Amino acid sequence: MDEGSGRLGVSVTLKGKNQPTAAREAQRDDSSFLRRRICCAMPLAFIAPMMPMLVDEPPEGDEWTHEVKYDGYRSQIIIDKGIRIFTRNGKDWTQAYKFLAEDAASLKLKSAIIDGEIVVLNDRGLPDFGSLRSAIKARPRDLYFVAFDLLHFGGKDLRQTACEERRNILRGLIPAGKHIQFSEAIDASAAEVYRMVDAADLEGMVSKRRDSTYRSGNTYNWKKTKCYSVDEYMLLGVEREAGKAAFALLADRETGEYAGSAFITLERFKREELWARVEAKPGEPPDGMKPRPAALWTKPGMVMRVKHLRGEEMLRHASVEDFWEE
Missing domain, CATH: 3.30.470.30 (DNA ligase/mRNA capping enzyme)
Known part of the structure; x- marks a missing residue:
């Protein structure tokens, strides 16, 4: 085996601390050179954020x-x-x-x-x-x-x-x-x-x-x-199920498009006032709205003041603070 083939053989077959110093250095140099070549040849790829x-x-x-x-x-x-x-x-x-x-x-x-x-x-x-x-x-x-x-x-x-x-x-x-x-x-x-x-x-x-x-x-x-913002929305209906939190289903007041839901965490007398109003003026679900079996829809006219996270496309971490007839 000549010097060149001997060096190649050592770099491939020998591992660990018993490997001759010169061979270890050569192996490191070769692998480092190879990594640089691969790095330069391959385009950078997207990294999930x-x-x-x-x-x-x-x-x-x-x-x-x-x-x-x-x-x-x-x-x-x-x-x-x-x-x-x-x-x-x-x-x-x-x-x-x-x-x-x-x-x-x-x-x-x-x-x-x-x-x-x-x-x-x-x-x-x-x-x-x-x-x-x-x-x-x-x-x-x-x-x-x-x-x-x-x-x-x-x-x-x-x-x-x-x-x-x-x-x-x-x-x-x-x-x-x-x-x-x-x-x-x-x-x-x-x-x-x-x-x-x-x-x-x-x-x-x-x-x-x-x-x-x-x-x-x-x-x-x-x-x-x-940060939170407080804005006004139009009430579309409510969702009430036994043992679960109640939600107000809301729409943007300008466009009428569904904006999301908000927790109803009002005092008891205010909640009862809201239930009575919804039941007294039943309405139809908005066009294109996905079925919501627990929803009670109501006619337009009720405005809700809602606290919600700022900068979200739909209402998030939202809660009703008050309501009134338009």
């Missing part, structure tokens, strides 16, 4: 950082031999986000995977989720990508790097004045941040452990705390 768990109160402590929760579409920008932008479910929406893809190209990065949220702003400069879908088609140059995490950069997978370090690298990659912007952490206590985002009429906040690694799926290393 890390999702914060919903909590009632934001966590306090120096181990946490806090950011605004932007009300938009969770998205991922992948930069390698081109620019691709994916939805949170891994669908390629690059064509819909051409302007943002151009902005990503102007960053002049060779390889990166950036996690963030696509938003459109209202006249007050706040994210407007209700206008986002139409803005994607009608005014795509008004879209912004708010970047908050970096999963891959310069040929390196950063998911095992601490969150704070990943974000520090990301901050240095994004210049000011573009439609790709960095989500800055707010230097204040959790309670103070919550008061600020609530007063600003924002959706809520996200708290992240400084040392957290990036793992796809739900995690308590990231926690989201949402």
Whole structure:
């Protein structure tokens, strides 16, 4: 066996601490070279996002950082031999986000995977989720990508790097004045941040452990705390079943479209007043409404004041605070 074939044979067959030093070094060099070649040859792939768990109160402590929760579409920008932008479910929406893809190209990065949220702003400069879908088609140059995490950069997978370090690298990659912007952490206590985002009429906040690694799926290393809004809805009917909580079935007052349900947690005399009104004015279910066997439908005319989580397409964590005839 000549020197070349002997080296190849050793690198394949010998393992562990008894392996000659030169052979071990050669094996490491070969495998490292191979990994680099494979990494360079393969395009970067979509990574399922890390999702914060919903909590009632934001966590306090120096181990946490806090950011605004932007009300938009969770998205991922992948930069390698081109620019691709994916939805949170891994669908390629690059064509819909051409302007943002151009902005990503102007960053002049060779390889990166950036996690963030696509938003459109209202006249007050706040994210407007209700206008986002139409803005994607009608005014795509008004879209912004708010970047908050970096999963891959310069040929390196950063998911095992601490969150704070990943974000520090990301901050240095994004210049000011573009439609790709960095989500800055707010230097204040959790309670103070919550008061600020609530007063600003924002959706809520996200708290992240400084040392957290990036793992796809739900995690308590990231926690989201949402703010509440109080709005008026039209009563469509109620659902009452023995041994279960009662719900009000509600519609948007402007469009008449079904908006979701809300817990009826009123005082007893108010609940009885509501039951009497529903029974006295029976109605029909809205057109296109799926069958709900436990529902008692009522005629229009009753307005409900409802407290609910801000920034949701349908009512969530909602409760009825009061009602009256229109």
